[in-house]
Amino acid sequence: MKHIIIGGVAGGATAAARIRRADETAEIVLLEKGRYISYANCGLPYYIGGTIAEREKLFVQTPTSFGTRFRIDVRVESEAVAVDPAAKTVTVRRADGSTYTEHYDKLLLSPGASPVRPPLQGIGTEGIFTLRNVDDTDRIKTYMATHRIGRAVVVGAGFIGLEMAENLHRTGAHVSIVEMGNQVMAPVDLSIASHVHQHLLQKGVALYLEQSVERFEKQGEQVAVVFRSGERIMADIVILSIGVRPETSLAESAGIRIGETGGIRVDEYLETSAKDIYAVGDAIEFPHPITGKPWLNYLANPANRQGRIVADNMVFGNTTRYEGAIGTSIAKVFDMTVASTGLPAKRLRQLGIEYAASTTHSASHAGYYPDALPLTIKLTFEPRTGRLYGAQSVGYDGVDKRIDQIALLIKRSGTVRDLAEVEHCYAPPFSxxxxxxxxxxxxxxNIVSGAMSVVSWREITDAACRDGVLLDVRTPMEYAFGTIPGAVNIPLEELRDRLDEIPKDKAVYIFCAVGLRGYLAQRILTAHGFRQVKNLSGGYRTYSTATAPVENRPAAHPAQPETADPDTQRPARFVKTLKIDACGLQCPGPVMKIRQAVDALSDGERIEMVATDPGFARDAQAWCNTTGNRLISNSESKGRYTVVIEKGSPAACDGATPCDDRGKTLILFSDDLDKALATFVLANGAAATGRKVTVFFTFWGLNVIKKVSKPKVEKDFFGRMFGLMLPSSSLRLRLSKMSMLGIGDRMMRHIMKRKGIDSLESLRRQALDSGVEFIACQMSMDVMGVKREELLDEVTVGGVATYMERAERANVNLFV
Known part of the structure; x- marks a missing residue:
């Protein structure tokens, strides 16, 4: 029997070797249009960056060695240009342009995929490359050897794009990544990709997300990459990693059926619509095991597996079925590892499949053993049965083995309960x-059983959650480092004694650092009769990472040792430095260690802390700004963050203003329209600086936060009298001067509208959306007969002690 295989990489080469092992007498012809077969195309970026030093290591086999070992007729630089299924022939074009025809009994198509090169102006400019094969690699290496590469731009942030970014950075180039989407790495959700965003920024890689390239322009020795927004960046080399498309031209010309996703359609035996013609690899589409819908899967592992299966079917008849692939993939991005399997949440939403999700943050191994690094896992699953749909993980160590284990469960239709039954080998260095x-x-x-109701970070950012209570159950120190706007801080340990501060008629959204304390708090509230309680999945760590701004900045560098002054030749002063190992500690562990250590130092002394919690490292500068200490350096290497802080004293520290907080409080005593406007302008301005802002409404100021449509409430005689005399809502407020029986009030609002100035109600809403805290004075409400139901839902009620606690933490207190 004569087998012809078109394509000598991955699936094609695997099938050829398998056919020979199955049938020693078969005639096997392997056609490859390039010069190389069986090479490691996934290793190409690492050869460009120098991680793989020797080019020869990219080749698993040469055409000669492969042909000799397996007695296969390997023909390189031989392109199949036509297939006749009826005659069972293939037309082949040699390197010199001549053609000939070969007959086959069984034919395998393994043409792979080709890189996308959109028809952009200037795309053919010198210095612009795609990377798909060895020839592409050689061209890039030659160009880099003959040109100075100071700036590199990678267009497209998929796997190859990120790997190229890392390896170009390794050569010393400043690298920029341009991506049309709002995140890198399309196979994962934004909450996972955000970890990669921050890691890239820490390495000094510039990210241009949601930017489309309009054209390329040659400017001297450089290429200008011009965005549709008008912005442009300069490059000495540009790598296009926009994506690939299945190579199907040969199949189409032969009349072979192409599927709805654009790949060659095959059945469960990997046979095409033409009898005795099979196809494998990047060129085929096949039903996804979970959705049943056809999809394209550009991964080497499935291609090799398909090669083994199709070889058996070509030799023995259609006996072995292919089960399909769920897209298990992994990438190294500098020190970080990101992996995914199955379907992420965004894909499930696109398909209209109901799902639930969970996010957990753990350590890669036992926390007490050195170098325990953070590991995040996100699961998607059917909300009632718990059937696993997908998993994603990001971290520095152990990501691969976790995703591999989950992938097997997904392919076996496993559930979340099966995860707990996986028997792991355990020793402190490993788990x-x-x-x-x-x-x-x-x-x-717990989510499937109903023991824990969760809310996602996306839902927390939506307006729907603003009608509820955001409850931060972390420690006050963690809360001071940063929280979700509008959140109230009641530490878990104090929760049982402060239940009366939480309204039972509102939804309560709880969060802590990673979710565990939030779950405990949820159980406490539920046990005390609270019915609308949800825990933030993944905690504040997930929220803060997913919402962190992408701000391009130079790469952080480790602290340099102080040397002698070159002018005076005087030796540098000795700086006492306390070294702290906080690796493996989860939040708030590193925060508490650094705070305790700083408090014990004298001014000018330093702390060098190594931690694996990126939260503190990311916010170190802000922490120093608010505490009066000095950030000397902040660096990262392989998931270990080294922060050097010098003890200092705040310049503006006095007895009236605490040194460790700079919040703003305002007391609104008046219900004059102009004074209320001024109050909200000031509150919004303060909130824009990122400070905690509280407005305390007392006596006449209560009228500013009344609802327009109020429910009927029971009032005593004096309450009804006050109700008749006082403004019913902010729409009835008057000016402090020139009101003129209401004419001035209406004139003021008219002028503000004409000049595009926000109304009082709009300014008030902006303040609430910015996280400004509204507190109504309980005593004033009692005196003036104002009921809680008459006030805006976002308002909380407090007394003097509540205000004084906020005032003590503020360095500005205004009375209006």
Whole structure:
């Protein structure tokens, strides 16, 4: 029997070797239009960057060695240009342009995929490359050897794009990544990709998200990459990694059926619509095991597996079925590892499939063993049965083995309960007694069983959640480092004694650092009769990472040792430095360690802390700004963050203003329209600086926060009298001067509208949206007969002690 295989990489080469092992007498012809077969195309970026030093290591086999070992007729630089299924022939074009025809009994198509090169102006400019094969690699290496590469631009932030970014950075180039979407790495959700965003920024890579390239322009020795927004960046080399498309031209010309996604359609035996013609690899589409819908899967592992299966079917008849692939993928991005399997949340939403999700943060191994690094796992699953749909993980160590284990469960239609049943090998250097997979399974199981109701970070940012109460149950120190706008801080340990501060008629959204304390708080509230309680999945760590701004900045550098002054030749002063190892500690551990250590130092002394919690490292500068200490350096290497802080004293520290907080409080005593406007202008301005802002409404100021449509409430005689005399809502407020029986009030609002100035009600809403806290004075409400139901839903009620606690934490207090 004669087998012809078109394409000598991955699936094609695997099939050829498998056919020979199955049938020693078969005639096998392998046609490859390029000069190389069986090479490691996934290793190409690492050869360009120098990680793989020797080019020869990219080749698993040469045409000669492969042909000799397996007795295969390997023909390189031989392109199949036509297939006749009826005659069972293939027309082949040699390198010199001549053609000939070969007959086959069985034919395998493994043409792969080709890189996308959109018809952009200037795309053919010198210095612009795609990377798909060895020839592309050689061209890039030659160009880099003959040109000075100071700036590199990678267009497209998929796997190859990010790997190229890292390896170009390794050569010393300043790298910029341009991506049309709002995130890198399309196979994962934004909350996972955000970890990669921050890591890239820490390495000094510039990110231009949601930017489309309009054209390229040659400017001297450089290429200008021009965005549709008008912005442009300069480059010495440009790598296009926009994507690939299946190479189907040969199949189409032969009349072979092409599927709805644009790939060659094959059946469960990997046979095409033409009898005795099979196809594998990047060129085919096949039903997804979870959705049943056809999809394209550009990964090497499935291509090699397909090669083994199709070889058996070509030799023995259609006996072995292919089960399909769920897209298990992994990438190294500098020190970070990102992996995914199955369907992410965004894909499930696109398909209209109902799902639930959980996010957990664990350590890669036992926290007490050195170098325990953070590991995040996100699961998607069917909300009632718990059937696993997908998993994503990001971290520095152990990501690969966790995703591999989950991938097998997904392919076997496993559930979240199966995660807890996976029996892991355990020793402190490798895992914890409760492995991150088991923890992810426990959390997801609680969601499925109804033991824990969750809210996602996206839902927290939506307006729907603003009608509820955001409850931060972390410590006051963690709260001071940063919180979700509008959140109230009641530490978990104080929760049972402060239940009366939480309204039972509102939804309560709880969060802590990673979700565990939030779950405990949720159980406490539920046990005390609270019915609308949800825990933020993944905690503040997920929220803060997913919402962190992408701000391009130079790469951080480690602290340099102080040397002698070159002018005076005087030796540098000795700086006492206390070294702290906080690796493996989860938040708030590193925060508490650094605070305790700083308090014990004298001015001018330093702390060098190494931690694996990126939260503190990311906010170190802000923490120093608010505490009066000095950030000397902030660097990262392989998931370990080194922060050097010098003890200092705030310049503006006095007895009236605490040194460790700079919030703003305003007391609104008046219900004059102009004074209310001034109050909200000041509050919004203060909130824009990122400070905590509280407005305390007392006596006449209560009228500013009344609802327009108020429910009927029971009032005593004096309450009804006050109600008749006082403004019913902010729409009835008057000017302090020139009111003129209401004419001036209406004139003021008219002028503000004409000049495009926000109304009082709009300014008030902006303040609430910015997280400004509204507190109504309980005593004033009692005196003036104002009921809680008459006030805006976002308003909380407090007394003197509540105000004084906010005032003590502020360095500005205004009375209006």
């Amino acid at each position: 914890s007694a409760k492995d991150p997979i088991a923890i992810a399974g426990y959390v997801a199981g």
